[in-house]
Amino acid sequence: MFGFLSKFLQNEKLKSQCISALGNPKLVTVVFIILYSFSSFCVWKKYSWSPSSQVNFGKEFADQNKEQTPPGAIVFLGEEGNLGAGYDGQIFYYYSRMLSGLSLDWPNGFETSFRAPRIGYPLLVSPFGWFGMNATIIGMYILNLGIFYLSYLAIRDLLPDPKKYLSSFYLFSPFALGSYILLVSDTVMMGLSVLAYSFFIRNRFITFSLLAGLAILTKEQAIFLFFPLGLITLFQKEFIKSIWVASSLILPVVWSLYLRTQFPEWTPGSLGHFFDPFGGLSGYFGELQQAIVSGDRNLILLIKKFSRFPLVLLLLSGTYLLFRGDWKNGLAFRLGFGILLLTAYAGGYVLYWATYENVSRMFTFSIPLLIFWEKEDDTLPSGIYWALTGIILVSFLIKLAFISKPLRHLVW
Template identity: 40%
Template sequence: MSWQSRIITLITPVKLSIAFLIIYFGVFLAFIARYDFNPTSLIRFGHYYIEQNEELTPSGAIRFHGNEANGGNGYDGQIFYYYARTMFIPGVWPDGFSNAYRAPRAGYPLIAGVFSIFGSHGVVAGMIASQFMLILAGILSIYYLLPDHKKYLSIFLLFSPFQLQSFLVLTSDSIVAGLILCGAAVFFARELGRSEKYAPLAWFPFALAVLTKESSLFFLFPFGLYVFFKKDWKRSFVVLCSLIPFFAWQFYLREAHGMIPAGVLKIFLSPLDGVIGTMKELFFYLATFSLKPSFL
């Protein structure tokens, strides 16, 4: 028996799930243990933003001080928290953030905001729980998508440092990955030799993924092209309709609140934009480089 065959027999959905819980729950406990097991530490509230949103902040939240000029050492998790906390409060937006930049990315706050019926701590729990559920769902989905002789490759997502880091700072990258993979597992049922009657259900995770982060379009665009060239109009319609909530939300923000999405968002839809920008800086540096001493 080859090493691949041995690994294939070892990797099962149940074992993947157990390994996931051991790794992620272990890391979760290890992190919050540094803060007396206070789960709000995972959100990384910056003192600068708490001062502006005291009434929205959970009682007893861990506050990070210092570097107030750049947000008081907080991180993106707090942004998603505050938007989730106000998601279902009419006319209320968190203070201190650029609504034009942050409000369009409503997917993660929308998911966590459902838990706001349990108050501020409910939102904290919702943010953490949604990470656990969608990361695990993504791992199981990619296992489902891979052919039998390559299912062992799903362990790379299980041990992905990028997924783990996204979980530890409660950002939306792991949420997007989970949603896209869950949708793909249903969307490509025909290619997997299974019934495609549930393919329209892919609309929901795809739509949430685009609402969460516009770079999800880099996945949906090739998905759409694939089914379009196959003249699969049913699935083409699913992809097209998944964009409706995103544009409807943008329209609502503009008409109801006068928010025009920040121009910086186009950066996330520009392939190789970061590489091009770095090369421009490098060439500029080389063009202006001089060996002549500055004091002459």
């Protein structure tokens, strides 16, 4: 496969035509609208054309939060091998409803270990909730799409003209699309981080600090950009910038101190319970081996099992990139990219590698990190990584359109 991709990428004429098309912001925007509209269409048509289907309410949690579950919502009953009693989007919905009512009471049924710190996304959605429960759902769509597109414009503005086409890779990220389909926090976190970095480059440090703090409160992966950025500013003896980068921790630290008063058992170290170095990968390979040895001819089941394999190839491709290019350029992004890959290697099986949705979200932030890295380093051989990302995007669309079947559900 790698040999074929290398030959494909060496076709200079085709490469030039692709770069020209991908560098056209109007064309890219139109494709983006079509791509996301088609993806929502594929989901909504299975569930009575209800936008609530992307929130992924689970009956177990809807029963515990009846007053905040919108009438007519699609509520999933749970099936073995699928998303169980809903998915993370419902957590942010109920969390946001709490904030819309100017309350900090925790929604019923949800554990707090690594959910409660992530107040950024529901906090930003909460003003929409003042207009009702369905408005909260609309707000989740608007926030995902709006911040994502604004951050695309920010990335495009930061890139030099010969590399502006890279911004389209950001907009067509299969991981951002997967996050949108589930209305979870990854794309919002990534968009806030990119916007924060763009203000940092322009020396607008107060805005940077606020956006970066919100990004970290949205999901901890934002640190993969800001921690290396802080280290590099220290190394370069730009101490004022280092202090501003450190100031991005003010909001997360204040919120963490509050959580300790409300949930004494909560600690930031609890996040470490979800990692098992190489345990996730070994568990996945064991799953594949069992499927091959068993001789199971259920095509849909086999496709689902092998849907994670391109992510393994992407992980290997990213690891290869870590040892290539010019080490003098883009060191902060190389370090952030490496930390992200390390978490993928360390991700456990049950909570990460057992499902495509969970493990693919670990790669979401790799896209802007790699784009910023390439901006600094012209020698980085990233073609294979981008080609694999494109293959994953096509595979994801095929899965949405033809493979994913309606889950057991009811209309609330």
